[in-house]
Amino acid sequence: xxxxVRDLVLRYGETTALDGLTFTLESGKIYGLLGRNGSGKSSLxxxxxxFRRQTSGEALVDGRPVxxxxxxxxxxxxxxxEGEAITIGTVEDALYFAEGxxxxxxxxxxxxxxxxxxxxxxxxxxxxxxxxxxxxxVVVGLASRTPLTMFDEAHLGMDVPSRxxxxxxxxxxxxxxxRTFVLASHLIEEAAPLFEEVLIIxxxxxxxxxxxxxxxxxxxxxxxxxxxxxxxxxxxxVLGARDLGPTRSAMVYGDLDDTRRREAAEAGLELGPxxxxxxxxxxTGGPR
Amino acid sequence: xxxxxxxxxxxIAERIKADVLSGTLRGDEQVMSTNQxxxxxxxxxxxxxxxxxxxxxxxxxxxxxxxxxxVSPEAPEVLRAGRRERFFTDVVDPMVAEARAIGIPLGExxxxxxxxxxx
Numbered sequence: 001x002x003x004x005v006r007d008l009v010l011r012y013g014e015t016t017a018l019d020g021l022t023f024t025l026e027s028g029k030i031y032g033l034l035g036r037n038g039s040g041k042s043s044l045x046x047x048x049x050x051f052r053r054q055t056s057g058e059a060l061v062d063g064r065p066v067x068x069x070x071x072x073x074x075x076x077x078x079x080x081x082e083g084e085a086i087t088i089g090t091v092e093d094a095l096y097f098a099e100g101x102x103x104x105x106x107x108x109x110x111x112x113x114x115x116x117x118x119x120x121x122x123x124x125x126x127x128x129x130x131x132x133x134x135x136x137x138v139v140v141g142l143a144s145r146t147p148l149t150m151f152d153e154a155h156l157g158m159d160v161p162s163r164x165x166x167x168x169x170x171x172x173x174x175x176x177x178x179r180t181f182v183l184a185s186h187l188i189e190e191a192a193p194l195f196e197e198v199l200i201i202x203x204x205x206x207x208x209x210x211x212x213x214x215x216x217x218x219x220x221x222x223x224x225x226x227x228x229x230x231x232x233x234x235x236x237x238v239l240g241a242r243d244l245g246p247t248r249s250a251m252v253y254g255d256l257d258d259t260r261r262r263e264a265a266e267a268g269l270e271l272g273p274x275x276x277x278x279x280x281x282x283x284t285g286g287p288r
Numbered sequence: 289x290x291x292x293x294x295x296x297x298x299x300i301a302e303r304i305k306a307d308v309l310s311g312t313l314r315g316d317e318q319v320m321s322t323n324q325x326x327x328x329x330x331x332x333x334x335x336x337x338x339x340x341x342x343x344x345x346x347x348x349x350x351x352x353x354x355x356x357x358x359v360s361p362e363a364p365e366v367l368r369a370g371r372r373e374r375f376f377t378d379v380v381d382p383m384v385a386e387a388r389a390i391g392i393p394l395g396e397x398x399x400x401x402x403x404x405x406x407x
Binding site: 029030164167168171172174175193194195196212213216217273 | 295296297323326327329330331332333334335338
């Protein structure tokens with residue numbers, strides 16, 4: 001499903017959670033949604049899933065306003081950090097609910113995912129551990145096969161093997177049944193290889209929307225003697241620098257062409273990659 | 289080769305090239321699909337597709353519509369020619385620089401090469 005967000009504003013009383021967001025997400029890609037705590041990620045996914053109504057601006061899914069549009073919302077899934085939200089009854093009851101709500105529900109796939117995550121079908125949802133409840137949220141989110149599926153920190157409480165199983169299942173099912181995924185995660189390095197495109201938001205505003213590979217190629221670390229690093233990076237966007245004695249490592253954001261790369265090599269400077277997590281930290285203003 | 293960044297798609301492309309050079313993958317043989325690579329490396333299929341596109345552009349792979357990707361019959365020769373072209377800048381120049389940096393006379397290096405040649 002395609003998403004068009006225009007001048008989107010969401011306020012809770014005095015707090016502005018979304019401050020004029022505008023962007024478009026094409027159908028059929030896996031998007032990474034990155035932002036710090038309180039940046040507006042969850043507010044955004046809540047509006048896109050019609051859990052909340054925006055204060056102003058537009059949130060369109062396949063060209064239509066999403067709020068109170070049942071025909072759209074039954075095809076939009078949002079799994080949040082608390083995992084499965086329906087906590088009355090057993091795992092089977094939760095799946096039964098989902099089956100009634102979701103037109104593309106795949107019961108056989110849901111069963112096999114329960115096995116993958118080791119969730120007993122008869123277990124009482126309320127009595128489940130945090131990790132298991134997260135995994136159940138993931139099961140429901142994937143087996144719903146909603147054309148727009150959003151996972152907002154849905155892995156919270158899941159251990160490393162479960163998160164790997166989640167990513168494997170998501171990729172396999174995305175390839176078998178292409179649809180639009182939005183993944184919000186603080187575990188950036190773990191999730192980053194899954195993204196085709198990345199959105200970074202900060203204080204309710206869009207900082208970056210970029211192809212994941214392009215974003216990574218824009219980050220370059222320049223390492224060498226302080227004076228030479230400074231001379232080379234003059235006029236470039238320097239996101240940050242760290243010193244070790246006479247050596248400086250500066251993080252540059254922008255495209256370095258072959259000529260500039262050759263200049264760096266000739267000046268004895270070392271160019272290296274920058275992890276998405278580092279780019280994220282610096283593009284959202286460093287610690288605060 | 290000023291670029292020491294190594295995105296995943298490039299690592300995949302290098303792996304396929306290495307398999308072609310070693311003969312593990314032969315001319316006109318089909319390579320695994322984008323989706324199989326994506327699942328194996330846990331990456332977005334678009335990233336895997338980028339590696340394949342790079343190899344098609346370089347003449348290492350060709351596409352059969354609706355079937356998949358195959359190794360070009362001339363791929364081993366294309367890759368060897370490319371490596372020959374870069375051999376002196378990629379292998380010999382850094383070796384000479386290293387020898388100088390640690391104080392090995394170039395005469396000794398040449399002597400060693402001649403010794404290996406004679407074996």
